Amino acid sequence: MSRKLIIDPVSKIEGHGKVVVMMDDNNQVTDAKLHVVEFRGFEKFIQGHPYWEAPMLLQRICGICFVSHHLCGAKALDDMVGVGYSTGTPMLPTPEKVRRLAHYAQQLQSHVTAYFYCIVPDMLFGMDAAPQQRNVVGLVEADPELVKRVVALRKWGQEGIKSVLGKRMHGINSIPGGVNQNLSQEARDRLVNGEDGLISLDQVIDYAQDGLKVFKDFHDKNRAEVDAFAEVPALNMCLVDEKGNVDYYHGKMRIIDKDKNIIEELDYHDYLDYFSEATEEWSYMKFPFLKAHGREAGSVRVGPLARVNVTKSYDDSCPLAKAALEEFHDYTKGKANDMTLHTNWARAIEILHSAEQMKVLLNDPDLQKEDLILTPVDNAWTGEGVGVVEAPRGTLLHHYRANKEGNITFANLVVATTQNNTVMNRTVRSVADSYLGGKEQAEITEGLMNAIEVGIRAYDPCLSCATHAMGQMPLVVKVLGADGKMIDEKYRCAS
Amino acid sequence: MTVKITIDGQEVNARAGDNIVDVAAQNGVYIPTLCYTRGKPCLGTCRTCSVKVNGSVMAACTIPVREGMEIDVNGDEITDMRKALVELLFAEGNHNCPSCEKSGRCELQATGYEVKMMVSRFPYRFTPHPVDHASRSIWLERDRCIFCQRCVDFVRDKETNQKIFSINGRGTYARIEIDVELANKMPADQVREAAELCPVGCIIDKTQGYDVPIGKRKFEVKSIRERALGGGHR
Ligand code: SF4
Ligand code: SF4
Ligand SMILES: [Fe+2]
Numbered sequence: 001m002s003r004k005l006i007i008d009p010v011s012k013i014e015g016h017g018k019v020v021v022m023m024d025d026n027n028q029v030t031d032a033k034l035h036v037v038e039f040r041g042f043e044k045f046i047q048g049h050p051y052w053e054a055p056m057l058l059q060r061i062c063g064i065c066f067v068s069h070h071l072c073g074a075k076a077l078d079d080m081v082g083v084g085y086s087t088g089t090p091m092l093p094t095p096e097k098v099r100r101l102a103h104y105a106q107q108l109q110s111h112v113t114a115y116f117y118c119i120v121p122d123m124l125f126g127m128d129a130a131p132q133q134r135n136v137v138g139l140v141e142a143d144p145e146l147v148k149r150v151v152a153l154r155k156w157g158q159e160g161i162k163s164v165l166g167k168r169m170h171g172i173n174s175i176p177g178g179v180n181q182n183l184s185q186e187a188r189d190r191l192v193n194g195e196d197g198l199i200s201l202d203q204v205i206d207y208a209q210d211g212l213k214v215f216k217d218f219h220d221k222n223r224a225e226v227d228a229f230a231e232v233p234a235l236n237m238c239l240v241d242e243k244g245n246v247d248y249y250h251g252k253m254r255i256i257d258k259d260k261n262i263i264e265e266l267d268y269h270d271y272l273d274y275f276s277e278a279t280e281e282w283s284y285m286k287f288p289f290l291k292a293h294g295r296e297a298g299s300v301r302v303g304p305l306a307r308v309n310v311t312k313s314y315d316d317s318c319p320l321a322k323a324a325l326e327e328f329h330d331y332t333k334g335k336a337n338d339m340t341l342h343t344n345w346a347r348a349i350e351i352l353h354s355a356e357q358m359k360v361l362l363n364d365p366d367l368q369k370e371d372l373i374l375t376p377v378d379n380a381w382t383g384e385g386v387g388v389v390e391a392p393r394g395t396l397l398h399h400y401r402a403n404k405e406g407n408i409t410f411a412n413l414v415v416a417t418t419q420n421n422t423v424m425n426r427t428v429r430s431v432a433d434s435y436l437g438g439k440e441q442a443e444i445t446e447g448l449m450n451a452i453e454v455g456i457r458a459y460d461p462c463l464s465c466a467t468h469a470m471g472q473m474p475l476v477v478k479v480l481g482a483d484g485k486m487i488d489e490k491y492r493c494a495s
Numbered sequence: 496m497t498v499k500i501t502i503d504g505q506e507v508n509a510r511a512g513d514n515i516v517d518v519a520a521q522n523g524v525y526i527p528t529l530c531y532t533r534g535k536p537c538l539g540t541c542r543t544c545s546v547k548v549n550g551s552v553m554a555a556c557t558i559p560v561r562e563g564m565e566i567d568v569n570g571d572e573i574t575d576m577r578k579a580l581v582e583l584l585f586a587e588g589n590h591n592c593p594s595c596e597k598s599g600r601c602e603l604q605a606t607g608y609e610v611k612m613m614v615s616r617f618p619y620r621f622t623p624h625p626v627d628h629a630s631r632s633i634w635l636e637r638d639r640c641i642f643c644q645r646c647v648d649f650v651r652d653k654e655t656n657q658k659i660f661s662i663n664g665r666g667t668y669a670r671i672e673i674d675v676e677l678a679n680k681m682p683a684d685q686v687r688e689a690a691e692l693c694p695v696g697c698i699i700d701k702t703q704g705y706d707v708p709i710g711k712r713k714f715e716v717k718s719i720r721e722r723a724l725g726g727g728h729r
Contacts, residue, residue: 166709
């Protein structure tokens with residue numbers, strides 16, 4: 001008799017997911033499917049609105065990576081009005097650097113939140129610990145000093161965002177062709193020197209290394225488990241600069257294989273020529289893949305793990321992150337790393353990388369210069385634009401078209417979580433396999449639920465935005481027989 | 496000629512013929528307005544300035560003061576009535592402040608804050624209002640029009656004095672129209688002025704958007720109340 005296990009979050013919030021595990025008569029896992037409800041309404045909603053509202057409205061998709069959405073939209077608008085990368089126009093230095101600063105600040109803030117609030121508790125207390133302990137509340141009890149530093153780091157990141165966008169969340173800075181303000185000297189000094197209740201840049205660099213220490217410690221003690229947990233193949237993709245290293249704001253899309261061969265490299269304006277999206281009746285979320293390589297072989301991983309796999313080295317101006325990256329690369333001896341839990345290692349490296357990149361920018365006088373906007377010449381309007389950035393969770397794409405009056409007629413967004421859809425499914429399947437494969441009694445244990453949660457969380461998918469505060473995904477697990485009758489059922493609530 | 500009136504029980508002197516909004520402001524009492532602009536003829540369309548005059552509800556911008564008038568501005572009932580009027584304006588249009596270019600400079604939004612509106616008590620109507628973006632430098636975002644008629648009366652073709660904006664249809668079918676030909680003749684500074692004049696984000700200058708950073712926008716620097724009480728042109 002074949003069975004189906006259904007793991008379904010009970011939460012009613014947007015962006016929830018559910019897991020179904022299929023088993024055959026020989027107690028083998030035949031498939032595992034992660035369902036993510038994706039809210040696509042924004043793409044419709046923006047149609048008919050003035051083009052310039054797109055980055056303002058669409059950033060509301062997310063309460064965490066809104067700067068990425070804002071910038072992605074802004075880059076698309078630069079194209080549209082005729083001063084963007086598609087027209088071969090280089091950005092002015094000040095607006096580009098201001099945009100970058102906000103983006104790095106957000107990455108710092110987002111990674112710190114995901115890593116310390118959700119992932120570290122799993123590492124510190126172990127996957128089998130009670131859910132009540134495996135969250136940030138448990139962390140406060142176990143290591144109050146660490147939590148204090150984490151909170152301070154987050155706050156500093158938010159201050160960085162606010163200094164540029166005017167608000168901690170969903171502010172506005174980028175406008176077609178540039179930005180509406182630079183980083184004031186005053187704001188710059190506050191971020192560098194700190195003030196009452198705000199740490200200094202030196203402290204930021206110090207605290208930003210905590211994540212790596214926690215990971216290393218955890219890894220040293222649990223090497224076998226960590227490395228064996230859901231090692232799943234995928235191509236790796238991110239935006240790269242001319243040297244072939246990650247650029248979170250702009251670059252070419254590079255895709256590498258296990259041996260780090262470049263198998264595709266493209267100008268993201270041509271993404272439609274390279275990517276196709278598969279749909280499945282069981283999932284609302286699409287499955288993008290590289291046309292030339294097919295649905296299975298051509299699906300990519302994006303996000304921290306993909307970026308550190310693609311990148312050869314960080315710039316010398318980021319020495320601490322650079323050293324950390326070298327160590328990471330050494331671990332897999334030059335091959336791409338497919339170990340899902342190493343995503344958290346990569347995330348810890350990127351926390352440090354964001355901090356060091358911000359340090360470089362905060363010491364750059366260009367940020368206080370006044371040349372903020374490129375005004376398009378007459379008839380420069382192209383009516384179409386594509387923007388891509390490396391959001392904390394991976395490559396994010398916005399593509400818009402507008403008519404000659406300036407109304408948006410088309411919008412397509414490809415978010416990182418969608419890019420990761422296939423590899424997330426592989427992860428869930430791998431986890432299910434190791435817990436259930438070959439067992440007579442396919443029992444849904446606490447351990448299985450935890451492991452699935454940990455596997456999904458490594459990608460920090462947008463569905464986890466909603467559960468960040470809880471530090472735990474609410475789950476309900478059901479086992480159904482082939483006849484549709486329930487065999488077993490297990491609930492886990494959010495609190 | 497000077498007359499004596501009372502505002503919320505306080506006796507004040509005023510110049511006969513001045514309207515209640517101005518007199519109240521001179522005496523430090525703020526009455527929200529959305530169609531009225533000091534120094535311009537009164538339109539009396541929005542009713543946001545409703546007060547009680549000798550017990551009857553009237554639009555303060557339309558009423559010249561007269562000897563002995565008793566005016567209730569901040570009584571509970573009339574205060575809530577004004578709030579309801581603002582809520583109705585939100586319920587009638589489709590307002591999405593976070594992405595609206597006018598945000599931070601919008602009189603409706605600022606007034607919403609002043610009357611302490613959190614959400615409309617009336618059901619939102621979600622009426623579709625087709626936009627009109629045909630003119631060269633003006634977005635006409637009909638979703639946000641409150642039919643104050645400022646543009647209708649005060650924005651005119653420089654040469655012919657013809658109206659550029661008009662209201663077409665009645666009641667729920669009313670909509671603001673723009674004469675694209677005349678609009679395309681508007682010089683840049685007149686476009687800017689029209690966009691400024693519109694209390695909401697219905698008339699938007701296509702050439703300049705989101706240029707003022709959050710925190711430095713008009714009503715963030717100085718509230719609509721302070722501006723109203725400060726005298727002079729708002
Ligand atoms: S017009 Fe004013 S109230 Fe309406 S959406 Fe724009 S800012 Fe908000
Ligand atoms: S377009 Fe603006 S100024 Fe004209 S009536 Fe509507 S709200 Fe008033
Ligand atoms: Fe997100």
